[in-house]
Amino acid sequence: MRKVTTIVAAFVIVLLVGYFSIRLYTDMKLNGVKEKVIENNPGISKVENINSKNHWGEWFSEYILVVEMNGLKYRIWTSDEGEITDKEAL
Template sequence: MKKVITILLSFGTLILVAYFSISFYINSKFNDVKDKLIQNHPEIMNIEKINSIGGWGEWFSEYVLIVEINGSKFRVWATEEGKITDQEPL
């Protein structure tokens, strides 16, 4: 019985560590893209939301952000380097 509990606790700990590691990696990528976008485009006053576009095996190929430019909100598509590929007003 002790062996089963030890295995379950080890497995649970491994899952938690993996989950938090992936979350930390994703958030750091989002912060990098936000920083590069603001550096490359000083007209952006605020970034409200960010999300990545990509399918299985192609994480972080493109990002979608809701930004404020000169008092107006826009949906912006950007690369990892902070280059805006498309935008539309909201």
């Protein structure tokens, strides 16, 4: 019984470490893109929301942000480098 408990506990620990590692990487990546967008586009005063359009393991990433630009809200699409590829007024 003790051996089974040890194996289950080790499995749970491995799963938790994996989950939090992926979560940390994703948050760091989104914050990096957010900073690059603000840095490359001085007209943006506030980023309200950011999401990744792509799935795990895809080579080219695209991000969708809701931003405030010149007092108006826009939905913008950007690359990893923070370059706006498209925008839409909300």
